[in-house]
Amino acid sequence: MPQNRKIVLKSHPKGPVGVENFDMVTDQTGPMAAGLVCVKVDHLSIDAFIRTTLDGGGFHQSAKLGGVVPALGVGTVVESGDPAFVVGDIVTGPMCSQEYAVLPAAMCGKVDTRLGSPTAFLGALSIATGLTSYVGMKYVAKISGGETVVVSGAAGAVGSLAGQVAKLLGAGRVIGIAGGPKKCAFLVDELGFDAAVDYKAGDVSGQVSALAPNGVDVFYDNVGGEVLDAVLMNLAIEARVVLCGAVSQYENMADVRGPKNYLKIAERDASLLGFTIFHYPDKYGEATTAMADWLASGELIVHETVGTGLENFPAAVRALLDGGNTGKFLLKVS
Ligand SMILES: NC(=O)c1ccc[n+]([C@@H]2O[C@H](COP(=O)([O-])OP(=O)(O)OC[C@H]3O[C@@H](n4cnc5c(N)ncnc54)[C@H](OP(=O)(O)O)[C@@H]3O)[C@@H](O)[C@H]2O)c1
Structure with missing residues (x-):
């Protein structure tokens, strides 16, 4: 089995997470057995949820001290103990912060490259990104035609897709909230949002009010805190x-x-x-088909920010929380 470089959690962050909370170690890739596959990780998905795993007793299943950090990834099967996979298959799954993942075959999904590129399976076609945007807009917000929709975290992975999905589902006006003029221009000029609010410029409530004078029908919130409070001041009746x-x-x-x-x-x-996407498994098929069709037709625009090198995983997690990504944040591992 190959040597495996891993990023492990060295200490729980006390406040903002930093690179000092992680270590890089090298050890032997875990033993293979029937029902397991060994995957060489190609890309890791740098997601906001990762931060919630680092505290101990965290929101999601926690990262253990000395253990690898939860992260979704895509990679290539290099050894298979399960008849459903053969060497060379491209798969997605909870690879974690390491170069080689040995995991149950049942936790892996085969990448169907007819639907999208391997990295699309961490973005527009991933449960925790694209399917979250689709299900949240269609089945939680229950968008109906002509409505005014506001999305926060709009230049990020989920938000950039959620705003576009809202339009594709018939929303009348879509306004994104993001940090800085560059990201706001990206939303309008490249993704087709109708308008954007720069929350870092202040008076978010006033900016939303000016852009949605009749009120906000749907607010798809990825951010919480002050941004949520500002949009709550601008709700339409039955928002x-x-x-x-x-x-x-x-x-x-x-x-x-x-x-x-x-x-x-x-x-x-x-x-x-x-809502939590994992409570909507019955919608995954429909959501995947819809997102894949919009990708193929060019109606859905995806943007990726790609870092390089497993050693940069801690810095990437920090950068995500500082708004260092536009669109989906990926780390190329090998
Ligand atoms: N409900 C579900 O099932 C589900 C599933 C997946 C993800 N999510 C949620 O979806 C959201 C987006 O996750 P993601 O992985 O796609 O991350 P992301 O949006 O790609 O990255 C996070 C973005 O949040 C913004 N941000 C960070 N701190 C902020 C602050 N204090 N105020 C305002 N904006 C801030 C940054 O953009 P700026 O430059 O604009 O600040 C950053 O780019 C997260 O809240 C995540 O938990 C929910």
Whole structure:
């Protein structure tokens, strides 16, 4: 079995995560057995949820001290103990922060390159990115024609797709919220959003009000905190606020701050709707087909930010939380 370089969690972050919280170690790739596959990891997906695994007793299943960090990835089967996979198959799965993953075959999905590139299976065709944007818009927000939709974290992986999916499902006007003029221009000029709000420029509520004077029908929130509060001030009657995530809170999960303007939900006869994609397995097939069709037709635009080198995994996690990515953040491992 090959030597395996891994990024392991050295210490739980106390506050913002930094590269000092991780170590790189090399050891032997784990033993193979029936039902397992060994995958050489090609790309890792740098996702906001990773931060929530680092605290110990975290939101998602936690990373263990000294253990690899949870991360989705795509790679190539180099040894198979399961008849469903052969050497050379390209697969996705929970590869974690390492060069070789030995994992149960049942946890891997075969990449169908007729639907998209291997990295698309970490982005537009991934459960935790593209399918999240589709299911959140279609089945949680229940978009209907002509509505005004606001998406936060709009230049990120989920948000950049969610805004486009809203349009493709018939939304009337889609407004993205992102950090900085460059990302805002990207949303409008490259992704076809109708308008963008730069939350770093301040007065988010005023900016949203100017762009959506009749109110926001759907808010697809990836950020929480002050951005959520600002949009709550601008809800239309019977608005739906979809809690997809709250990345602004992930560095301090022990003291998560809820929206102080939540009474606007009552005032506007609105609904606050949380969802977790893993509770919608019955929608994966439909969502994959729809996203693949939009990719093929060119109606869905994907943007990837690609870092290089497993050793840069800690810096990539930090960079994601600092807004260092536009679109899907990937790390090329080999
Ligand atoms: N509900 C579900 O089942 C589900 C599944 C997958 C993901 N999610 C959620 O989807 C959201 C997006 O995740 P992702 O992996 O696609 O990450 P991402 O959007 O690609 O990256 C995170 C982005 O958040 C923005 N950000 C960071 N801190 C912020 C702050 N304090 N205020 C405002 N914006 C901030 C940054 O962009 P700027 O430059 O614009 O600041 C950064 O690029 C996360 O909340 C995640 O938990 C939910």
